[in-house]
Amino acid sequence: MKPTLFTGLALLRPPLGSVAERVRNMIETGLPLEAATLAGIVARDPFTAAGLLKRANNAYYGLRNTVGSLTQAIDVLEPPSVARMIMSTQEDIREPEAVRAIRQEAFATAHIAHRLAEGSWPSSTGTPPGMAFSAGLLFNYGTLVLAQSFPSQFGAMADISPQTILFDTHDWRTPQQLLFGFDAAETGAFAGLRFALPTGLVDVMSLGGHPVAHPSTLSPFLHLLVSVAAQIAADGGYAATASGFNDMESADAARHLLGCQLEDAIETVAAELPSAPFSSFDFVATH
16 A cells, blocks of 8 residues: 555644633633634634634635634634533643644744734734734744654754754755655645635645745735745744744845835834733743
């Protein structure tokens, strides 16, 4: 029997115990189960967020349009049902350090993408987490899946200390293909298509955590917005590794395509990072 492409991938997993605990506290304190609030909690675990988007896009619900907003997905599934599902299926998972770091970077990128798109942070009064937030959260989903599915190999590949370096490169796509048979970009696209997500989200996931390679030839706004958000997250110290975001020049080149209003907002957003809603996270040491 021939080996199947993408064999061994764990595209989803049960919700983290810490996410379930936040939901439980929300219920016990009598806070209303609102979709936007739940979306902010669920976003701490991109696997759970992707699972909810996948479930909301199931043909069973008969929606005319695919759901790309995590808030909308929770509305479709109904907040009480989502809360029960999270608490009944949660597991205390021992995460590899690389997974924790990538998850943190995704959470930061989602918040920054929302801030650039909407002009406010998701936790403040204003627009709830939408498509830009989801795109930022799933931008490096392929990398997250590889780190979760192959923890020892991924850890060895990412270890760039002089004693253990395996690859002297700033582009991890070729090493990933050699080690796993597929890279993070291919993995992200595969997951997005399997989950029946909107084309815009799948396109962002197909970047595999890399900025747009040639931004001047691309027009999709979401690509550019998330690329810049990811760069701001990296510059702010939220990147999983310095080498994990390896095309800064392309991301810089994409900035002017976002328009004057967002271009002016970039420096403001960077200045707001120390007091941003995710500032309780520890900074991840970069190599």
